[in-house]
Amino acid sequence: MITKAQQLRQLLAGNEVLVAPCAYDALSAKAIEAAGFKLAGTTGYGMHGSILGTPDNGLLAFNEMAAALGKMADAVDIPIMADAEGGYGNAINTIRTVREFEKAGIAGLFIEDQKLPPNCPFIKATENISIEEMIGKIKAAADTRRDENFVIVARTDAPFAEAVERANIYLEAGADMVKVIPKTKEELLAYPSQINGPIHLGLYANKGINDGLTATDAVKLGYKIITYPMSCLFAATAALMSVMNYIKEHDTDEGYPGMTLSFDEYLQFIGAEKYKELDQKYLKG
Template identity: 60%
Template structure:
């Protein structure tokens, strides 16, 4: 196991942002999915609060995953990879005072950046009731608290707004003025997707949602190089693909009483143990375990 000190991921992320027109960051929800994103060749990893709620609580993004639970997951993810991680900090888990603690705890995990959203706290599950946003002033206070709290100036602070249309643009610009390094907006139409980068006076983080009609025929290059989005994440793609694969193999075993003959994708044992770095454990064992 290499004992070499990791490069500071915050600085690496800032460098990658400066060197590239845009970055693509599929979203992970645990250490193994983060490792898979790294092995697939991506330079940056996102995270999905929706997916973390799913794998820990088997729930949608209900806001019930606690700060300490998220910190535990993120710490393991950061330890598992050597690429920067940009994560979901929900609404800062409360008011501006909660944001202070959130930033302190998130910074300890080794993540390279995070976004805070302007939903009312405690957050609601959008499938149960309509999302409500806090005032611009309250959100700006949260952003200022986050900026003042971070010890590493390279830690990327992104402000997300769930407001619609032109209100989202106004809020995004106000959040940039308050000190956010980047903003995240959820476009509600193809027109908004195309026009937002021209209306916001700073870099934008875009979540690419599968099966949304207004994303049809748009690639990451279209969104990044042509439209001008700086970071493009895929919040659901890895999660949904994994669950589909799990259900398919489980249904096959239930129907046939054996996995033999299953024609779906399945990683072989040798590839898997390579993915989870068994060689590092063997090396460490040979070096340190004395008999």
């Protein structure tokens, strides 16, 4: 039986445009799969919000993240590449992170070179650990994985010129792919020609960095995997706020004009029929 890490490697070896919207729980992962995507990412930003109700500020603990990822991986048949923050500590902590993420059924992970606790660069400026310390984390991750197909992505939040230097060093150190954070459209356009390996790129609406750029456009520029880190999170949050405001104002949910599912549509999406079949097969007493 092919593993999800092997599925991911096969996707990376192909030429199709790889789009991996980012999930924050099992339900959003199922929505990504149901829409026909072959790969999902995760968003630490979204998991902080959905689990703790906080911004992406490093408060989500390693055990909370690992438990949530296991549920997400169990919910879908497509591979998931997970946000592993800064490895949850030093290189030794990173060893445990890789082991637990593999056991959770994750196909690959991102390790970033921020100082701990990490935070979203769109919230406040980031600080980076030394290149040498990050190399230790990358080597520890690569040496630890039990499945050689498990993908190690090294993310850098450094400014452009330093990010190019770090990305190429991280690839030489054993990272399978790097992730950079363009701060301008010019940086986004320039990175692929200066980095000597596959690049993971997140696209963010209305930030002025990738406006008008599709995933296919980004792949043509030289990026390998394109993610949409906030799309599921922001759309779901807007929908929740919309229906709650409607109920508060009208004292009922009848007549709600927003997009929603019927009871039967939700049961179909969530896979209720499968459990009916299991009931018939096994519940004999």
